[in-house]
Amino acid sequence: xxxxxxxxxxxxxxxxxxxxxxxxxxxxxxxxxxxxxxxxxxxxxxxxxxxxxxxxxxxxxxxxxxxxxxxxxxxxxxxxxxxxxxxxxxxxxxxxxxxxxxxxxxxxxxxxxxxxxxxxxxxxxxxxxxxxxxxxxxxxxxxxxxxxxxxxxxxxxxxxxxxxxxxxxxxxxxxxxxxxxxxxxxxxxxxxxxxxxxxxxxxxx
Amino acid sequence: xxxxxxxxxxxxxxxxxxxxxxxxxxxxxxxxxxxxxxxxxxxxxxxxxxxxxxxxxxxxxxxxxxxxxxxxxxxxxxxxxxxxxxxxxxxxxxxxxxxxxxxxxxxxxxxxxxxxxxxxxxxxxxxxxxxxxxxxxxxxxxxxxxxxxxxxxxxxxxxxxxxxxxxxxxxxxxxxxxxxxxxxxxxxxxxxxxxxxxxxxxxxxxxxxxxxxxxxxxxxxxxxxxxxxxxxxxxxxxxxxxxxxxxxxxxxxxxxxxxxxxxxxxxxxxxxxxxxxxxxxxxxxxxxxxxxxxxxxxxxxxxxxxxxxxxxxxxxxxxxxxxxxxxxxxxxxxxxxxxxxxxxxxxxxxxxxxxxxxxxxxxxxxxxxxxxxxxxxxxxxxxxxxxxxxxxxxxxxxxxxxxxxxxxxxxxxxxxxxxxxxxxxxxxxxxxxxxxxxxxxxxxxxxxxxxxxxxxxxxxxxxxxxxxxxxxxxxxxxxxxxxxxxxxxxxxxxxxxxxxxxxxxxxxxxxxxxxxxxxxxxxxxxxxxxxxxxxxxxxxxxxxxxxxxxxxxxxxxxxxxxxxxxxxxxxxxxxxxxxxxxxxxxxxx
Numbered sequence: 001x002x003x004x005x006x007x008x009x010x011x012x013x014x015x016x017x018x019x020x021x022x023x024x025x026x027x028x029x030x031x032x033x034x035x036x037x038x039x040x041x042x043x044x045x046x047x048x049x050x051x052x053x054x055x056x057x058x059x060x061x062x063x064x065x066x067x068x069x070x071x072x073x074x075x076x077x078x079x080x081x082x083x084x085x086x087x088x089x090x091x092x093x094x095x096x097x098x099x100x101x102x103x104x105x106x107x108x109x110x111x112x113x114x115x116x117x118x119x120x121x122x123x124x125x126x127x128x129x130x131x132x133x134x135x136x137x138x139x140x141x142x143x144x145x146x147x148x149x150x151x152x153x154x155x156x157x158x159x160x161x162x163x164x165x166x167x168x169x170x171x172x173x174x175x176x177x178x179x180x181x182x183x184x185x186x187x188x189x190x191x192x193x194x195x196x197x198x199x200x201x202x203x204x205x
Numbered sequence: 206x207x208x209x210x211x212x213x214x215x216x217x218x219x220x221x222x223x224x225x226x227x228x229x230x231x232x233x234x235x236x237x238x239x240x241x242x243x244x245x246x247x248x249x250x251x252x253x254x255x256x257x258x259x260x261x262x263x264x265x266x267x268x269x270x271x272x273x274x275x276x277x278x279x280x281x282x283x284x285x286x287x288x289x290x291x292x293x294x295x296x297x298x299x300x301x302x303x304x305x306x307x308x309x310x311x312x313x314x315x316x317x318x319x320x321x322x323x324x325x326x327x328x329x330x331x332x333x334x335x336x337x338x339x340x341x342x343x344x345x346x347x348x349x350x351x352x353x354x355x356x357x358x359x360x361x362x363x364x365x366x367x368x369x370x371x372x373x374x375x376x377x378x379x380x381x382x383x384x385x386x387x388x389x390x391x392x393x394x395x396x397x398x399x400x401x402x403x404x405x406x407x408x409x410x411x412x413x414x415x416x417x418x419x420x421x422x423x424x425x426x427x428x429x430x431x432x433x434x435x436x437x438x439x440x441x442x443x444x445x446x447x448x449x450x451x452x453x454x455x456x457x458x459x460x461x462x463x464x465x466x467x468x469x470x471x472x473x474x475x476x477x478x479x480x481x482x483x484x485x486x487x488x489x490x491x492x493x494x495x496x497x498x499x500x501x502x503x504x505x506x507x508x509x510x511x512x513x514x515x516x517x518x519x520x521x522x523x524x525x526x527x528x529x530x531x532x533x534x535x536x537x538x539x540x541x542x543x544x545x546x547x548x549x550x551x552x553x554x555x556x557x558x559x560x561x562x563x564x565x566x567x568x569x570x571x572x573x574x575x576x577x578x579x580x581x582x583x584x585x586x587x588x589x590x591x592x593x594x595x596x597x598x599x600x601x602x603x604x605x606x607x608x609x610x611x612x613x614x615x616x617x618x619x620x621x622x623x624x625x626x627x628x629x630x631x632x633x634x635x636x637x638x639x640x641x642x643x644x645x646x647x648x649x650x651x652x653x654x655x656x657x658x659x660x661x662x663x664x665x666x667x668x669x670x671x672x673x674x675x676x677x678x679x680x681x682x683x684x685x686x687x688x689x690x691x692x693x694x695x696x697x698x699x700x701x702x703x704x705x706x707x708x709x710x711x712x713x714x715x716x717x718x719x720x721x722x723x724x725x726x727x728x729x730x731x732x733x734x735x736x737x738x739x740x741x742x743x744x745x746x747x748x749x750x751x752x753x754x755x756x757x758x759x760x761x762x763x764x765x766x767x768x769x770x771x772x773x774x775x776x777x778x779x780x781x782x783x784x785x786x787x788x789x790x791x792x793x794x
Contacts, residue, residue, distance in 0.1 A: 007509060009405035011757035012501070032316040032396045036388045039422065043384060047426040050473070054430065054466060058445065063461030135442035138461065145437065 037183050041190050044153065048194055051149070052201060055142050059205060065137045069203045070126045076119035077199055083112040084192045087185040094181040097174040102181065106165045109188070113158060120151050139205075146198050150191070157187050232318035233744050234303045239635065240325045241299030248332055249292035250710070255284040257703050264696025266677035274676040275363035278347030281674070282364075283339075285350030286372070289478065290379060291332060293620055297485035298383070298421065299328060301627060302390050302414045304635065308734035309411050311399025311752050311774075313745045315389045324389070327382035331375045338364065338371035346372045349674070351475070354446040354467050358439040360453055370439060373432040380425045380432075390418045399733075401754035405509065406773070408732045408758040409502065412509050413488020416516040417481045424477035424520070431470040438462065468530050472523035479616050480519040484512055486623035487554055490576050492758070493626045494558055496730045497573035498565030499769050501759035503557040511550035518547040528599045537596040544594035548587070555584060566762065566769070570728070571645035575626035578653045579619050586615025589664065604674070607667025610660045618656045625652070625709070632713065633723030634734055637741045640716040644708055651705035658698035662691050731772050732758040765789070 058064070090105030124144065132140050164180035228236060259280045262272045272280075303321070307314055315321045338345040347363030348356060356362050357369050364372075394407070394415045407415075434445040438459070446467045447459035487508075495502040502508060524532065524540040558580055567573065589611040593599045602608060625648070632640050671678070671688055678684060678692075726735040738748040752774040760771035766789060767781040780789040 003404070006404045007506075007513070009403060009506075011403070011405045011505060012759075030396065032392045035395055036317065036392045039388055039391055040384075043422050043426060046423050047429060050427050050430045050470065054434065054445070054470065057466050057469070058463060061461050061463060063444075134437075135444070135458070138444055141437065141443040141445060145433065149433075 031179060033179060033183060037186060041187070044190075045194070048146075048149075048198070051142075051146060052197075055146075055201065055205075058138050058142070061138075063137070064139055066205060067127065067132045067137070067139050067143060069143075070123045072119055072123045072126065073199060073203070076116050076123065077195065079112050079116040079119060080192050080195055083109050083116065084185075084188050086112060087188045091182050091185040094174055094178045097178075099168075099174055102174055102177075103168050106161070106168055106181070106184075109184075110158065110161055110165060113154060113161070113188075117151060117154060120147055123147070143202060146202070150195055150198060153194075154191055157184065157191065160184060160187070230322060232314070232322045234307050234315050234318070234321060235635070235742065237321055237325050238300050238303035241303060241328065242296055242301075244325075244329055244332055245292050245296040245300060246710075248287055248336070249296075250706075251336075252284045252287035252292060253703050253706060255280040255287075257700055259284065260696040260699040262676065264693040275344070275347055277676045278349070279345050279363050279368075282347050282350055282352075283335075283345050287335070288617065289350065289482070290376070291335065293482040293616075293624075294383070294421070294478070295328060296624060297482060297489075297620070298390065298414060298418055299325065299386055301410070301485060301489065301631075302386070302418065304631065305410050305734065306390055306393050306414060307397070308634075308737070308742065308746060309408050309732055309758075310394060310397065310402050311733050311747070311754060312393060312397035313747065313751070316392045316397050317389050320385050321389050324382050324386035327378060327385065331379035331382060334371055334375040334378060338368045338375075341367040341371065344368055351468075351471060352435070353471075354435060354438065354462075354464050355448065355450060355459075358435065358447070359450065359457070370436070373436050373439075377429060377432050380429045383421055383425055387418045387422045390414065391422070399751045399754060405506070406754055406757045408488075409491040409505070409508055409512075410485070410488040412512050413484040413486070413491075416512050417484040420477045420484070420516050420519060421481045424474045424481065426474075427470050428474035431467055431474070434470075435467065465527075465530055465532055468527050468532075469524070472526045473520075475526060476523040477519045480515055482616055482620050484516065486579070486620040487512060489627040489630075490579050490623045491554075491558065491561075492730075492732065493572050493576040493623075493630050494561050495759050495761065496630075496728050497568045497570055497576070498562050499568070499761045500561055500565040501757075501761055503560040503563075504553070505757065505759060507553055508557055511553045514550040515547060518543060518550070522547055525594055525599075528596050529603045534596075541594055541596050545591065548591055548594075551587060555580065555587070570629075571640070571642060571649060572626045572630035572728075574646065574649040574653075575622050575629065578649065579622035579626065581653075582614050582622055582656070583619040586611060586613075586619055590615055601670075602667060604672055605667035606663040606671045606673055609673050610663035610667060613660050613663075618660065622653075625649070628713070630728065631734075632716075633727045633740075635741055636717050636720070637723055638716055638720035639723040639727065640712050640720060644712040648705055648709045648712065651708070652702055655698050655702035655705065659695050659702065662695055666691060729768075729770050731760055731770050733773055736772055736774055763789075 086105055086109040090102055090109060093101035093105055124147070127140070127143070132143075134141055134144050160180065161184050164177055164184060167177045167180070168174070227233075231237060231240075258272060259277060261269055262277050262280075303315070306312075335345075343364050343366035345364050346352065346357060346368035348358075348365075348369060352369070352372065358365055362369075394411060398407070434443075437443040438445050438447050442458055444459040444462040446464055447457070447462040448464065449460040450457045491502050491508060522540060522543045524536055525544045528537050528540075562577075589607070593602060593608065593611055629640060629645055632638075666688060667673075669688060670683055671692075678689065723740070725737070725740040728735075733752055733754070734742070736752065737743075737746055753776075754773050755775065755777060756771065756773055758773050760773075762769045763771055765782055765784065765787055767783050771780055771789075777789050782789055
């Protein structure tokens with residue numbers, strides 16, 4: 001809303017330096033990394049939405065043969081949900097600067113994330129063994145591409161997670177990693193949201 | 206908590222020490238800007254050379270044995286892709302975005318300098334991948350810059366072996382580079398403005414670059430999606446876009462894919478891309494016009510709103526590129542409607558530029574000449590856009606030279622005019638030296654008349670029905686011989702324009718070393734970048750203290766004030782009045 005309001009300013013009408021008059025929305029409490037992450041998540045969201053639109057358009061054509069989703073995906077989903085919960089818990093611990101909780105929270109979140117990745121790979125293998133190859137049907141192609149792309153984003157998150165976790169374990173002040181933990185948590189929630197949308201889409205079509 | 210701009214928090218500083226960290230692996234936005242600009246201009250010169258080769262073939266078919274049809278299509282494709290993505294997008298956003306955003310909003314640097322550095326090197330990687338395709342088996346792709354499947358990835362199209370793979374990879378890498386840069390530009394504009402720099406006090410350059418970056422961040426994913434899916438079709442045998450086909454007598458493994466789906470994805474990127482290039486141009490030219498006309502920009506708020514409105518509308522007009530694609534004809538009605546609506550904010554901007562000139566104290570400097578040239582070429586290209594936005598007019602004209610003329614006027618010549626205006630305008634700031642004015646004027650007049658000599662006749666050829674994309678016209682009954690004569694003359698004009706760009710290259714390189722020292726504010730402009738303690742600005746831009754902003758950037762020719770401009774960072778009590786007893790109150794105060 002601040003943005004909308006501020007573009008109705010008449011810059012020629014007032015002079016002076018007092019920033020409290022206008023442009024107060026600057027900076028306060030909003031670290032640039034938070035803004036950048038939000039912007040980035042919006043971009044990633046658009047990326048997945050475009051894939052989903054393409055999915056719907058391609059689905060209309062008559063060679064589409066839905067594939068049976070492996071039951072393993074439910075377990076993977078549960079893993080990702082646990083991840084998100086643990087991340088949130090760790091974020092809370094970081095707010096309160098409880099080092100021990102942050103240490104183990106980060107580690108646990110990472111472990112569940114790896115379990116998710118491993119589970120996704122197993123699901124791929126299961127499908128492949130059952131003869132649902134990447135190129136045999138567009139439904140299969142989309143399945144592999146969408147899950148793969150989501151997996152890559154999870155792996156990208158793990159890179160940031162690794163840096164933050166190393167810091168936590170090597171004794172950096174919690175204050176210095178609080179923001180990283182928070183951003184990890186936000187990113188994990190976002191990936192969970194994207195996964196729930198994708199999973200709902202894949203299993204209902 | 207007291208308000209501390211990000212840039213004042215000294216822990217973010219990262220002074221360079223060696224030559225390598227200063228000029229190669231630099232995290233300074235100004236060095237990165239010049240790196241971006243240098244790469245973009247270098248690759249743009251290659252694209253210019255390709256266009257000359259194309260024109261030689263078109264003007265004098267059967268005369269150049271070394272250009273066969275496959276070569277011709279490769280030249281066309283690479284020319285288009287390089288110019289649109291690797292030159293214009295990179296130079297406006299990577300070059301001017303990087304240079305001007307921190308300087309004009311009063312920041313010490315971008316908010317994420319390391320990511321900024323990564324951005325330019327990843328961009329260089331994308332350019333290397335792109336240029337590598339000239340040296341692989343089969344050469345670069347010749348599918349046209351739109352890369353439409355199925356032809357772009359089936360045998361028989363030049364570059365279908367390796368060229369297209371490298372092209373798609375290069376685009377994907379470019380998008381990664383752009384996203385890293387783009388997140389920086391947006392966050393810097395939102396978070397790193399100095400004291401008193403409200404959104405509505407920002408120069409229009411920053412507004413244009415800011416909104417264009419937001420467009421880029423949301424439009425490039427569509428190209429990314431299309432590139433991924435096409436790479437899968439190409440390398441892994443999926444059928445996202447490829448229908449069942451018989452190619453060279455062989456039935457291909459693909460079936461059922463939708464080529465139109467690709468077109469939708471491509472143009473969902475492609476149309477905003479036009480405005481990713483145009484909006485920074487609109488912003489930059491507004492500042493140049495206002496400064497050299499010594500008048501405040503007419504309708505500042507309207508200009509900002511128009512930039513935002515054009516940005517929003519640009520996402521719902523994409524299918525006007527697809528009237529002839531075989532999509533549902535009812536779509537055409539909707540997209541023609543939105544296309545014509547977008548002409549309204551665009552026209553507002555054009556009127557405001559002209560009204561800025563009205564009764565201004567115009568100084569016909571080199572940047573001003575280019576800026577005025579832009580108004581001509583942009584109106585010209587914009588008007589033919591209204592023709593082509595209508596389905597019934599577009600259908601017969603879509604595959605003719607009329608379209609070439611239209612988009613080269615509107616998004617080739619016009620943004621390039623602004624690029625030159627901006628390069629000349631900020632050249633004294635970037636290098637600390639003045640360019641050679643005479644060479645600059647020669648460059649302008651040769652380019653301005655030369656481009657008209659190229660594109661004006663193309664409108665007539667197009668209306669006559671001369672088809673585009675043809676390697677040679679051969680003998681065609683409805684085309685008189687004079688059409689070929691005209692084509693040959695266009696080629697001469699193209700060579701002329703290309704040669705005179707070398708004058709520009711010579712001028713900027715020569716003047717960097719031999720030009721006379723420039724005044725820190727040679728144009729008597731008001732915006733912050735002209736008031737850095739050093740010229741060119743040093744690392745950190747502002748010395749010990751950030752500037753404070755007291756007003757907008759368009760305080761020119763204020764009645765009662767002695768100088769004809771009041772800088773953004775001059776405290777009101779320091780403004781010298783003609784009448785010593787008068788008090789400075791600003792325009793309407």
